[in-house]
Every structure is written in C-alpha cells, then in structure tokens.
Amino acid sequence: MGVGGFGAGLGSMEQLYQQLILDHSRRPHGKGLLEAFDGESFQVNPTCGDQVRLRVTLAPDGARLATLGWDGQGCSISQASISVMNDLVAGLALPEVAALGEAFGLLMHSRGRGVPDQVADSLGDAIAFEGVSQYPMRVKCALLGWMALKDAVAKAAAGDSSPAHVPEGI
Amino acid sequence: MTALSMPEPALIPEAELAAIRADFPILQRQVRGGVPLVYLDSGATTQRPTPVLHAMEDFATGRNAAVHRGAHALAEEATEDYEEARGDIARFVGARPEEIVFTSGTTGAINLLVSSLDAASTGRGGPAAWQFALTRGDRIVVTQAEHHSNLVPWQELAARSGAELAWLRVGPDGRLRLDDLSQVVTAHTKVVAFTHASNVTGAVTDVATVVAAAKGVGALTVLDAAQTAGHMPVDLPGLGVDFAAFSGHKTLGPHGVGALYGRLDLLEVLPPGFYGGSMVEIVTMTEATFQPPPTRFEAGTQPVTEVIGWAAAVRYLSEIGMARVEAHEAALTARLLAGVAGVPGVRLLGPPGIDGRLGCVAVEFDGVHPHDAGQYLDSLGFAVRVGHHCAQPVHRALGTHTSTRATLGVYNTPAEVDAYAAALATVRPYFGVGE
Ligand SMILES: Cc1ncc(COP(=O)(O)O)c(C=O)c1O
Numbered sequence: 220m221g222v223g224g225f226g227a228g229l230g231s232m233e234q235l236y237q238q239l240i241l242d243h244s245r246r247p248h249g250k251g252l253l254e255a256f257d258g259e260s261f262q263v264n265p266t267c268g269d270q271v272r273l274r275v276t277l278a279p280d281g282a283r284l285a286t287l288g289w290d291g292q293g294c295s296i297s298q299a300s301i302s303v304m305n306d307l308v309a310g311l312a313l314p315e316v317a318a319l320g321e322a323f324g325l326l327m328h329s330r331g332r333g334v335p336d337q338v339a340d341s342l343g344d345a346i347a348f349e350g351v352s353q354y355p356m357r358v359k360c361a362l363l364g365w366m367a368l369k370d371a372v373a374k375a376a377a378g379d380s381s382p383a384h385v386p387e388g389i
Numbered sequence: 390m391t392a393l394s395m396p397e398p399a400l401i402p403e404a405e406l407a408a409i410r411a412d413f414p415i416l417q418r419q420v421r422g423g424v425p426l427v428y429l430d431s432g433a434t435t436q437r438p439t440p441v442l443h444a445m446e447d448f449a450t451g452r453n454a455a456v457h458r459g460a461h462a463l464a465e466e467a468t469e470d471y472e473e474a475r476g477d478i479a480r481f482v483g484a485r486p487e488e489i490v491f492t493s494g495t496t497g498a499i500n501l502l503v504s505s506l507d508a509a510s511t512g513r514g515g516p517a518a519w520q521f522a523l524t525r526g527d528r529i530v531v532t533q534a535e536h537h538s539n540l541v542p543w544q545e546l547a548a549r550s551g552a553e554l555a556w557l558r559v560g561p562d563g564r565l566r567l568d569d570l571s572q573v574v575t576a577h578t579k580v581v582a583f584t585h586a587s588n589v590t591g592a593v594t595d596v597a598t599v600v601a602a603a604k605g606v607g608a609l610t611v612l613d614a615a616q617t618a619g620h621m622p623v624d625l626p627g628l629g630v631d632f633a634a635f636s637g638h639k640t641l642g643p644h645g646v647g648a649l650y651g652r653l654d655l656l657e658v659l660p661p662g663f664y665g666g667s668m669v670e671i672v673t674m675t676e677a678t679f680q681p682p683p684t685r686f687e688a689g690t691q692p693v694t695e696v697i698g699w700a701a702a703v704r705y706l707s708e709i710g711m712a713r714v715e716a717h718e719a720a721l722t723a724r725l726l727a728g729v730a731g732v733p734g735v736r737l738l739g740p741p742g743i744d745g746r747l748g749c750v751a752v753e754f755d756g757v758h759p760h761d762a763g764q765y766l767d768s769l770g771f772a773v774r775v776g777h778h779c780a781q782p783v784h785r786a787l788g789t790h791t792s793t794r795a796t797l798g799v800y801n802t803p804a805e806v807d808a809y810a811a812a813l814a815t816v817r818p819y820f821g822v823g824e
Contacts, residue, residue, distance in 0.1 A: 222566055230422065231421070231422070231768070232765060236761075236765065236820075241821070267759065267775065267776035267777060267791050268776065268777040268781055268784075268790050268791055269760075269790075269791070279781065292790065293758065293760075294758035294759070294760035294761050295758060295761050295820075296760070296761075297760075306603050339655045354764070357467075357760070357764070360760060371463075
C-alpha cells in the first residue's frame with residue numbers, strides 16, 4: 220500500500236515557507252514588550268490558541284507610529300508575519316499603517332490568484348506571504364499580528380492606553 | 390482503585406480490513422496534488438461507511454416525514470424508523486431507549502443538561518427536581534482534561550447559580566489525579582462532570598473510582614463519552630454514571646446528531662431546558678405540561694435523517710464488534726507509540742503505553758510549531774489535527790499550549806501508522822531543527 224508518498228504537496232509547501240519567512244521566524248524583529256505605551260492589544264488565534272500582545276507608541280504629534288514591541292507564541296507564519304510587519308510600519312503615518320494593513324488583508328484573501336501590482340509593490344517583504352493565501356486555514360496565522368496592530372493603533376489614536384484584557388490563568 | 394482495562398491488542402485480519410476500507414470511499418482520495426490520503430483525524434470526526442449513506446438516502450427518498458406529528462403513512466413510517474434508531478443507539482451503549490435523548494451532538498447534550506439543571510435551580514420541575522438545584526455554597530467538579538464542551542457550560546452554570554467550580558488536576562503522564570478525589574469532591578459537591586477519555590492524552594478515566602467518590606457525597610455524575618463511544622465497548626448503566634453524552638460523527642455517523650443518556654428515574658423528574666413543539670402535552674396561553682422523557686427533551690423538529698444514519702453507523706460498528714474495534718486500535722496504538730518513542734525531539738502528551746489509553750497520540754516537536762508540522766505532514770497526505778483540539782487547559786497543565794495529534798479509527802492500517810511514524814522523524818529536519 221503506497222502511503223506517505225512525496226507528491227506535489229511539497230511544492231506548494233516551498234511557496235508557503237519562503238526562506239524570508241523561515242529567517243524571520245527564527246529571529247523575529249521587534250520582539251519584546253515596550254514598558255510605556257499609548258495602545259495595547261492582545262489577540263488570539265482561536266484555532267490554535269496562538270497569542271500576541273502588542274504595544275505601540277505614537278509620535279508626539281499623534282499622527283505617526285513611533286515604536287512597536289510585541290510578545291507572543293505561534294507558528295512560523297504568525298511569528299514571521301509580525302516580524303516583517305514590525306519592519307514595515309515603524310515611523311509610518313497612521314493612514315499609511317492602515318493602508319498597508321488593508322493591502323496585506325487583500326493579499327491574504329487572494330486565494331493564490333495574486334493582487335494588483337500597486338498593492339504588491341506597496342507590501343515590500345510582506346509579499347513573501349502570498350503562498351499563505353492558498354491555505355485558508357493559515358490566513359489567520361499571518362493576520363494575527365496585523366489585527367493586533369490595527370487594534371493597538373486604534374486605541375492609541377483614541378487616547379485609550381488601558382491594558383488589553385488577558386484571560387486569567389492563561 | 391479499580392484496574393483500567395487492558396485490551397488484548399489484535400489487528401483485524403488484512404482481508405477483512407480491506408473490505409472495511411472499501412466501505413469508506415473517502416479513504417481512496419488523494420490530496421494536495423496527488424498524495425494518497427492517510428486519515429488520522431478520527432478523534433475530530435470519523436469517516437462514514439456506505440451503509441450509513443445508503444440508510445440516509447433510503448430514508449430521504451422513501452420515507453421522509455416529520456416524526457411524532459401527523460398520522461399519514463409517511464409520518465407513521467418515519468416515526469417508526471426514528472424510534473427503531475433510538476433502540477439501536479440505546480443498545481449500543483447498554484441503555485434503554487427511553488434513556489436516550491437525541492441532541493445535536495455531545496456539546497448539545499451537555500448544554501441541554503445544563504439548561505435543565507439551570508431550570509431546576511430556579512424552581513422549575515417542583516420538589517421532585519430539587520435534587521438537581523444548584524445554589525451558592527454548592528460545588529460543581531470538572532477536570533483539567535475536559536474538552537471545552539464539557540467545561541464551559543459548567544463554568545456558565547456555576548456563574549449563574551452561584552455554585553463554586555472545582556477541578557481534578559492532570560498529572561504529568563496526562564492521567565487524572567484520582568488521589569485528590571477526596572479533597573476535590575466535597576460534601577457540597579452536586580455535580581461531577583468528567584471525560585471518559587481525553588481527546589488530547591488519550592487517557593481513559595477510571596470511571597468506577599470517580600463514580601464511587603461522587604456517589605459517596607450524593608453528587609450527580611456526567612460522563613463525556615465523545616471519545617470512547619466509537620472506539621471501545623461502552624456500557625453506560627454498567628459504568629454507573631447518571632448522565633452521559635456522545636456524538637454521531639465520532640461513531641461513523643453523520644454530523645449534527647448525538648445523544649444525552651440519562652438514568653430513566655432521573656430523566657423522569659428532570660425539567661426541560663429547551664421548549665417548543667413536540668415536547669408538550671397541553672398548551673394554554675399561560676402554561677404547558679410536558680411529555681415524559683425522552684420526548685420532553687426533544688423540542689422542535691428533529692434531524693431524523695441523521696438519526697437514521699447514525700443508527701446504521703452503530704449497527705455497522707456492532708457487526709464488526711466493539712471489542713474487536715478496540716483490539717485493532719490498541720494494536721495500531723502500540724505500534725504508533727513505539728514509533729513515536731524512537732523519534733528524537735518529540736514529546737508525547739499522555740501515557741506511553743496502551744494500558745487504559747485510546748489511539749489518540751498527541752505530540753510536541755522541540756523547535757517546530759504544530760501548525761508548521763501539521764502543514765508539512767498534510768503535504769505528505771497525513772490528515773492530523775494541530776492546535777489545542779478544544780482542550781486548552783489540559784495543554785496548559787502539560788506545560789504547552791498546542792500539539793500535533795493523530796487519532797486512529799477502525800479503518801486505519803498498520804502500514805499507515807508505520808508511514809506516519811516514519812514521517813514524524815522527518816518533521817524537524819525539514820524545518821532545519823535539531824540536525
Ligand atoms: C472529549 C470530547 N468532548 C466533547 C466533544 C464535542 O463533541 P461535539 O463537537 O460532537 O459536540 C469532543 C469533540 O471534539 C470531544 O473530543
């Protein structure tokens with residue numbers, strides 16, 4: 220009985236686990252929580268329980284993202300995605316952060332059919348996650364950090380620097 | 390302490406196993422661009438043999454009608470089929486037909502029971518139902534090994550009633566620490582809800598010991614038999630529990646159906662927690678009287694086709710014989726555990742031997758997240774589950790938060806298990822860990 224064969228399945232694995240993703244997952248950027256913050260978010264991927272806690276500070280004028288720091292545990296896709304996001308968004312104006320988040324969302328929901336060139340170009344290294352869009356169950360992994368960022372920025376912009384709710388005994 | 394069952398491992402003979410596999414067309418599938426499927430996720434849901442599909446089709450094309458309402462020919466035939474199916478399911482777990490309440494699954498069954506206990510706690514059901522009432526100062530006992538569906542409903546009931554929630558812990562081998570029973574199951578304990586087997590560690594609970602402790606303080610016992618019902622002989626009255634829950638889709642049946650078992654003398658005085666058509670006798674503008682069990686607990690139009698399919702599924706299992714199903718899976722489990730033990734950088738969550746253990750083998754890879762491991766295994770055709778498997782607390786108790794889980798079914802072969810064990814050894818190298 221031929222079981223456990225090595226077929227075409229591994230081909231799309233290579234598209235999924237790009238070298239850039241593996242590198243970031245092994246040495247993620249921006250890891251470590253900021254002591255002082257303007258907005259904090261705690262997000263969980265319900266299918267696997269992976270978690271991220273992410274804190275941001277805004278520039279004094281309140282119009283730009285100044286610094287970002289996060290902590291969490293998760294698969295290589297989620298960890299690499301946060302790491303790449305960290306590099307892309309630091310110092311951007313808040314509308315640019317939002318636009319980038321939307322572009323990444325588009326990429327994730329493209330089901331492997333690609334995105335318009337301007338969207339792809341705007342994404343920088345985050346385009347490496349295109350392969351994830353072929354695996355609907357993994358899209359949440361790649362989006363985990365982006366959801367946390369969106370939430371933390373929204374709180375910071377609204378002047379809500381309260382700590383995020385983290386369930387007891389976790 | 391009562392000894393745990395130790396099934397004599399024995400594979401189903403090759404020719405018979407091939408015939409069984411031929412009844413499950415899905416097992417012939419290829420996935421991910423052409424690799425043969427190796428289905429190792431029966432703990433999440435089992436596959437369905439053709440007799441189940443045929444029974445459902447025959448019903449839908451020949452006898453479909455709503456049951457227990459209407460007197461036309463089809464209504465009569467459908468009602469007959471439905472009640473016969475109840476008899477089949479009851480026999481499968483050693484119960485009487487009136488002790489089987491159809492629900493949407495294990496989750497539905499536990500929630501239904503919790504709704505009834507909640508109703509009793511507000512005085513519904515009168516003095517006969519006082520034994521079910523919970524109040525401040527009472528205690529509900531669960532365990533760290535529970536699936537969320539046998540935990541969250543009890544958290545909610547505790548919050549609503551004011552009762553305190555306490556739990557038995559899990560030891561490092563994944564087994565419940567039954568030595569703590571006397572401290573945890575106190576005189577104030579009203580309910581002890583516990584799993585027959587963990588869907589993470591595979592550890593089978595020594596039910597008799599838990600039941601004895603609960604009985605000693607007059608507490609009700611509620612058994613989550615979701616993982617065991619399809620994989621070993623289960624005699625609910627013999628186990629001595631008051632209530633139990635199990636699912637159709639984990640016993641070769643369809644999704645959307647399951648059962649709450651309740652001791653008849655208890656069901657007779659338990660108030661309903663779900664209300665609507667079919668479960669009532671007389672309805673005026675202000676009140677209603679309720680039918681006897683099990684009908685009292687089956688409000689609304691039931692999933693009759695699924696019930697019929699489920700009955701065909703348990704008949705199919707019974708024809709093979711549950712003791713043989715258990716023995717076959719034990720033999721496969723022994724093989725898989727031996728394979729896992731030989732893989733460097735892999736930690737087993739749960740007991741290392743087949744004594745008192747199901748074919749549910751969850752592992753953790755040093756340096757590889759389960760999602761990544763699962764994706765790789767999936768690309769080789771292995772359907773395994775990754776994540777917390779709806780059991781976060783037991784993962785936390787074992788010092789982790791997720792795992793990669795293979796669960797066996799009667800249709801799995803030794804070749805599949807061997808191939809999986811071999812593939813496990815390639816996971817860490819694939820991700821460049823531990824060379
Ligand atoms: C131990 C246990 N309890 C309860 C359930 C819930 O069953 P269902 O989803 O069929 O309601 C499961 C299924 O995953 C389980 O493994």
